[in-house]
Amino acid sequence: MGVRVLKGGMLTTVQDLGRTGYQSQGFGVSGVMDVRSFKIANLLLDNPENEAVLEFTLMGPTLEFTSETIIAITGGDFQPQVNGKPIKNYTAVYIHRGDILSFRGARTGSRGYIAFSSYLDIPVVMGSRSTNIKCSIGGYKGRRLMDGDYVGFRIKRRYLPYYLSRTLDLDEFDQDEVTLRVIMGPQDKSFTTAGRKTFLESEYTVTSEFDRMGCRLEGPFIAYKTTSDIISDGIAFGSVQVPSHGKPIILLSDRQTTGGYAKIATVISVDIPKLVQRKTDHKVRFQAVTVEEAQQLMQDELHELQEFRKQIYQPCKEVLDCRLVAKRLTKLFQD
Structure with a gap:
């Protein structure tokens, strides 16, 4: 099985x-x-x-x-x-x-x-x-x-609860260029004002160096003040590291647990799917948002998923009525 x-x-x-x-x-x-x-x-x-x-x-x-x-x-x-x-x-x-x-x-x-x-x-x-x-x-x-x-398989399960529709009409990944919203930091101050401006105003290209560990982007050099090296610290899903070559690398599911390069920003959770569904040569831009805006966007997505569930699963009156009829017929025949 x-x-x-x-x-x-x-x-x-x-x-x-x-x-x-x-x-x-x-x-x-x-x-x-x-x-x-x-x-x-x-x-x-x-x-x-x-x-x-x-x-x-x-x-x-x-x-x-x-x-x-x-x-x-x-x-x-x-x-x-x-x-x-x-x-x-x-x-x-x-x-x-x-x-x-x-x-x-x-x-x-x-x-x-x-x-x-x-x-x-x-x-x-x-x-x-x-x-x-x-x-x-x-x-x-x-x-x-x-x-x-x-x-x-762990169980035998060949049925679904009552549903209105088993299909969601979604096709979300047909764009060649996306804007990824980011929260700046935690080491954005390691970069010059011009470097931060370059990061937020430039277009970057997805390279072939793109796997479950991370996505390396090609584009304008992001200038740092003295060095991109830091004392190693923890890395979050979506952290944007900038090594000495000045090009961003976005770290993903199989990322290392710590890293020693400055992180200019972190891609917000709701936008990571946009990135991981990109292909080589697709274009990426960055837009800064606040923590509060990122939290609201996550709440909006959770609400959207709840609405999807409502579209798919709801108690169906006709089915329930049929069950009641079946019970009454069974009882009638038993009597």
Whole structure:
């Protein structure tokens, strides 16, 4: 009862929201790159918010199902297919035993997510099922999925609660240029006034050096006052480091726990999905916001997710009425 990996894709790993509380011991958080797409995938299946999914990059896996289940695919549009027939993103799809899920290629975005109603049978390590490839812990044997692997399910769950619609009409990653909102600091004072102005007013290009650890950008030199070196301190998801070459590097899920380069800013949580779904040569700009504005934007996103749930799941009067009728008929026949 599970999925057989016929093709592992370029980088397919098991991820959830990450392994928190261990950075002081040198263990990175890991976890999904695009938290928004991850949450929507689980929402579509009425899964627990932190249920593990498969995250894939640039090229999706090919999976054969050995039992029935329900899946939802979110993130970039990789043109998913079941048995060679197209299926929709952001939709709960019933899967039969023997079905084969495959992907044609990334039409938009660069990362996708597959959630399962039957829950992946992956052990919890230090509070998370996320894969930390560097440390070879968590996920499936601490590594990416490869051809021939088999991932089981934990439960049999082949139904969903009452719903109005199983589909959300979303396609969020078709832009070649995005503006990332940032909170300046914690070491923005290490840079000159002109350097900070360059950072906020210039256009940067996503380079090929872009993985789960970070994204290196190419663009105008960001001038610092004396040196970009600092005493190493902790690194947050979305920290923008500027080493001595003066070009920003945005640190992501598999970032190191500490770093010794000055951080000019941090990308706010709600905008990180915009970045991680970019491709090489896409353009990025930065816009400074306050902590209060970032907090309000996060509240707005949580409210939006609640509205999505209302669109999908609501008690359906007709279904409830049918159940009452069935009970009355059963009682009538028993009498």
